[in-house]
Amino acid sequence: MYLAVKNNIAKPAVGLFLALSILSLPALANSSADNKAKGRQIALEADKRESGFGNSEELLKMTLRDSRGNERVREMRIRVLERADGGDWSMTVFDNPRDVKGTALLTYSNGLEPDDQWFYLPALKRVKRISSKNRSGSFMGSEFAFEDMSAFEEVKYDYEFIREEPCGEQTCFVTQWTPLYENSGYSKAIVWQDTTEYRTHKIEYYNQQGNFYKTLIAKDYKLYKERFWRPMTLVMTNHKTEKETLLNYKDYQFDLGFTQSDFSQSALKRFR
Amino acid sequence: MSNNDNFQTKADNAFANIGNVIYRFRWLVLILFIGLSFGALTLSGTVRTDNSFDAYFQESDSTYKNYINYQKDFGSDEVTYILYNAPDKEHGPFDMDVMEKITKLTQELENTVPFVEEVTSLSNVEFIDADGDSMQIRKIELDFPENQQKLLERRDSMLDKPIYINSLVNKEGSDAAIIIEMSRTSSDPIEMLRVDPEAGDVLPNLYPQASNQKINEILAKPEYAGISFYRTGDVPMNANYNEIVTAESETFILLSIILVAVITIIAFRLHLATLFGPILVVLLGVFFTLAFMGVADYSIGLLFLIAPVLITAIGAAQCVHFISEFQQQRRSGETRQVAVRNTLSHVGLPSLLAALTTAAGFFAMSGSKIKAVADLSIYLGVGVIALFFITVIVMIVFLSFGKNEPVKEKALTVNRREKLSQGILSAVYNTVIANPKRVIMAFAFLLVIAVAGLNQLKVSFNFITDFNESATVRVETEFAEDKMGGILNVVYVFNTEQADGVKSLAVLEQIEALQNKANEFDLVSKTYSIVDLLKDINQSFHGGDKAYHTLPESDDLVSQYLLMYEISGGEDLDDYLSGDYSKAALELRVQSQDSYLVIDFMEELNQHLPSAEVQAQTAKVEETGVGALWMKMADYIAESQISGYFYAFVMIAVLLCLVFGSVKVGLISMIPNLVPIVIVLGYMGWAGLHLDYFRLLIATVAIGIAVDDSVHMMLRLRREFFKTGNYAQAIKNSLQGVGAALMTTSVILVVAFSVYLTSQMNVLGSFGSLLTLCIVMALLADLFLLPALMLVLKPFGKEFKAKLSF
Known part of the structure; x- marks a missing residue:
């Protein structure tokens, strides 16, 4: 279920259609079929509003906190190239801790298929291709799963609008997303998105046994390029293990002129 | 007449007066007592059952605290271990059909068994695979082999990796295992152990019974036919303990009462008081003890099994003295009222003394560092004193009913x-x-x-052989141990006391040295640590070349491998490292032999721990896991035995010296x-x-x-x-x-x-x-x-x- 790294692509035509459709949502949302349609439209509209940023670079501080409050911190820089013909490409280089400084990861997102990834180890000065089909697995040892960080694809979920309710000073759509892809760790997720900007504020995840499993809180939204809202803080709490992962983003930059050649295996070795 | 005679005479007179009062107000006493008994009956239902290790240790115990800290850092260590084989299939666990079933079973166990943290089997275990310039973490369930030949190739790769041998598969590949890690321990608060929060605290609604029951149900399904399963580990063992304790507590009460009834009928002539008096005394004795346990928050553990029978035996023995004296009084021609008075006068003091000395015997163990023993000694001591009062009231009230005139001559023969x-x-x-x-x-x-x-007396115990030879859990545990090795956990935690500290090669080399030494012992069937994982990654990164099944060459490379492992979707680091990487666990799987053999082994292995100087520079090594608890418990048993017997002897001797003057x-x-x-x-x-x-x-x-x-x-x-x-x-x-x-x-x-x-x-x-x-x-x-x-x-x-x- 995407959110933390925005690297999907919007379809303008679909977006226009959706924008028009959503205007008439309250009248439609009477039956189960209507609720499903409305849920899908909300998700697509949110996705549309995130798309079209081109390329970006930001700093990320990841804090892994165990149930006893012990912490490990990683700091990294992330470059993203939005691609029109499929999943986005990203390059991540680690700055901290010191012993992993210069370690870098190149990812080609493949939607429903496993991502292609290459990993550069400065200690051996070697690049290794790595891959995993484990969508429900932990992302970098955090409480985020790979599926939480992967690109949005409309076909990956079944959607159902549940209700509207106040969320802080705003009003939120509350929608249920049910994964349709194989090997998900979730049976469903309940998503809170505000009705004005379609920003996601909270997601509650339920595991395959149907038990309340994790909560994601997204906050401190900032507007970039007068169009793109980005959360500066994401907190994922695992209620089973009582572990928590904090993602703090900062220094978002856009339109840096990245091209595909900046996202190659040779570029991976040079990325500092 | 000495002062002591005065004391005895005064006590006898006091008991005689009590006898008179009870005789006169027998109906009122009876009604009040029935009311009190109903109260006790209600409170007795509030006691909970706990047979985990936590029931044996005080919360303040330092060894136990280390164990709890270990669980907090590395998760609950309670597991179910299911060994399986497929004797009718040529390739055993690596038969396509069997692997498909195990894949389905693994998912079913993970999704439906209550309180499961993680299920690991051959179908979903991480397999770090090297192929040219690529490396991936694969799982059979995500990348199921297309045909039998491909699966056999996976088998060969797996059997080639030491990390799997004797944990998920034996070295021949004929037997494999499913490991179910639980999210609870038996000592968690009761509200965390209920499957259905509204269904109360009956055993089938509580961990681990509910988990064990569900596992058994799933394994018995027809779709898994053709695979033989052998269950062992904490969940089946604890669930069996709890079920046996609960069932036998009830059976023992019933059996004891029947036996008491039979003996009293044989020993004394059939009479309302001689038949129902002792039965009521022992029943109320058990309920009052349980009521006290409920109020004082003591739980029913394995040791409680001795309580109903002890209370029955002590209660019945006390009743015998009352009945015997009463019959002698009646034989000597006394009226019922006088016989009742004289009975209490003659038997009251010795019975009170007997109750006090018995209670003293129990209380002497209350200082035991084994929590279950200390608890038992308190509630049994209180129970025995309550039993004295119950005996006096019930027996005197029962003996008071009936004709008052002297008995006929025929009855005196x-x-x-x-x-x-x-x-x-x-x-x-x-x-x-x-x-x-x-x-x-x-x-x-x-x-x-x-x-x-x-x-020649030796302190030792063995939780497996505690069960009868025919008990399913023992048979299956012994089979699993025979095929795959031990199920007992002995753990050494290397604590660097700083975040990321265990990524240092100096620390990893200490772990490796101790692990290599442990592997030399026959008692040890498997060892696990972060060293195994790093060696496996290093080998995989170098194209599977066995020459690289070594620790990485630098601290930086260790860190980078671990990062790569996590980015590749590896999720097993939690099993080896604490959340902040300040601690690493070296886990030894040891055969469940008699505890003294395990303790001997641990003492010998401890000789090979890094010196205090080295520990100060690298990591402090702390022993924990069930093995350390065993060691401590053996110490406590020896200590309890000596101190308990000393105190019991002193308390009883002082009491007797005072009574006899x-x-x-x-x-x-x-x-x-x-x-x-x-x-x-x-x-x-x-x-x-x-x-x-x-x-x-x-x-x-x-x-x-x-x-x-x-x-x-x-x-x-x-x-x-x-x-x-x-x-x-x-x-x-x-x-x-x-x-x-x-x-x-x-x-x-x-x-x-x-x-x-x-x-x-x-x-x-x-x-x-x-x-x-x-x-x-x-x-x-x-x-x-x-x-x-x-x-x-x-x-x-x-x-x-x-x-x-x-």
Whole structure:
């Protein structure tokens, strides 16, 4: 279920259609079929509003906190190239801790298929291709799963609008997303998105046994390029293990002129 | 008349007055008592069951605290281990059909068994695979082989990696395992252990029974037919313990009551009071004890199993003295009211003393560092004192109902059983009188042999062999251990006390050295640590070249490998490292042998720990896991045994010295209680029976119970001596007066303790037979040794010519 790294692509035509459709949502949302349609439209509209940023670079501080409050911190820089013909490409280089400084990861997102990834180890000065089909697995040892960080694809979920309710000073759509892809760790997720900007504020995840499993809180939204809202803080709490992962983003930059050649295996070795 | 006589007379008079009051207000007393009993019955339902290790350790115990900290850092260590094979399939666990079933089973277990943290099997275990310039973490369930040949290739790759051998698959590939890690431990708060929060605290709704039940249900499904499963680990073991404890607690109460009823019918003529009195006494004794446990928040553990039978035996024995005295009073032509009064007057003080000495025996263990033993000693001590009051009220009320006039002459005749007991007691008297020194020498001889046996007594226990040979959980555990190795966890935590500290090669090399040493022991079947994972990654990163099955060459590379592992989707680091990477666990899987063998092994391995200097520079090494708990528990057993017996002896001896007003008499009356216990412990030494967490109770339980009969005998001897002025006559009168009651109470105790032999737990059966032996020896000592000591030591002073009183 995407959110933390925005690297999907919007379809303008679909977006226009959706924008028009959503205007008439309250009248439609009477039956189960209507609720499903409305849920899908909300998700697509949110996705549309995130798309079209081109390329970006930001700093990320990841804090892994165990149930006893012990912490490990990683700091990294992330470059993203939005691609029109499929999943986005990203390059991540680690700055901290010191012993992993210069370690870098190149990812080609493949939607429903496993991502292609290459990993550069400065200690051996070697690049290794790595891959995993484990969508429900932990992302970098955090409480985020790979599926939480992967690109949005409309076909990956079944959607159902549940209700509207106040969320802080705003009003939120509350929608249920049910994964349709194989090997998900979730049976469903309940998503809170505000009705004005379609920003996601909270997601509650339920595991395959149907038990309340994790909560994601997204906050401190900032507007970039007068169009793109980005959360500066994401907190994922695992209620089973009582572990928590904090993602703090900062220094978002856009339109840096990245091209595909900046996202190659040779570029991976040079990325500092 | 001495002060002591005054005390005894005053006490007798006080009890006589109580007897009168109860007789007069028997209906009111009965109604009040029924009300109180209903209250106790309600409270008794609030007690919970707990048989985990946590039930054995105090929260403040430092070893236990380390263990809890270990669980917090590395997760609950409670698991279910399911060994399986497919004898009809050529490729066993690596048959396509079997692997498909196991894949489905793994998912079903993970998705439907309550309180599961993670399920690992061959189908979903991480497999770090190298292929040219690429490396991936694969799982069979995500990348299922297309045909049998491909699966066999995966098998060969897996069998080539030491990390899987003897944990998920044996080295031949014929047997494999599913490991279910649980998210709970049995000591979690009860509200966290309920499957359905609304369904209450019945066993099937609680962890681990609910998890165990669901696992059994799933494994029995027809779709998994053709695969043989063998279950072991904490969940089946604890669930079985709990189910047995609960079922047998109820069975034991029922069996004990039936036995008490049968014995009292045989021992005394059928009468409302003699039949229902003891039954009610023991039932109420159990309920009041449970009510106290509920109020004081004590839980029912394995040791509780001895409680119902002990309460039944002690309660019934007390009743025997009441009934026996009452019948003697009636035989002497007293009205019911006078008989009731005299019964309480004669039996009240000895019974109170007996209750106090028995309770003292239990309370002596309350300082034990084994929580279950300390708890048991408190609630049983309180239960025994409650039992005294219950006996007085119930028996006196029951004996008060009926016609008040003296009984007819026919009822006074002596029956065959009474003739037999009088014959035995005459023979006892003749033997003791003929040569008291020879009797003492015979006991002294036995004592010398026993003391030699004491030197061979060893502290040891084994939770697997605690179950009967035929118990499913034992059979399956032994099979699993035989095929795959041990299930007992011994853990060494390397604590660097700084975040990311374990990524240092210096620390990893310490872990590797200790791990290599541990692998040299036959008792160790498997070891796990972060070192295994790093070696596996290093090998995979170098194209699977076995020459690289080594630790990485630099600290930086260690860190980068771990990062790569996590980015590739690896999720097993939690098993090896604490959340902040400050601690690493070296886990040893050890065969569940007798604890002393495990402790010997651990002591030997500890010789190879890094020196204090090295630890100060790298990581502090802390022992924990179940192995460390075992070690500590063995220490505590030895400690409890020595201190418990010392305190029991001192408390009871002081009590007896005070009652008899003489240190000499008090100490002499302790001899018949000491002798049987030394003999039984000596016998255990000779027979190779180890002192475990159950058998450590034998000495204090036995001394507390055995002393009851000694008190009755000694008080009677004293009374008869001061009446007759002659030791031989006093012995004769005492044997006639209380000898039969002593034999009856001993028979009741022996029969009641034989109920333990029906248990599915070997440990309890053995406890019962040793306790029985102790009771028999105590009876022999009371009948032979105590009178012989009277004749030789003359503790009440010189003989004199008796004056006729009144």
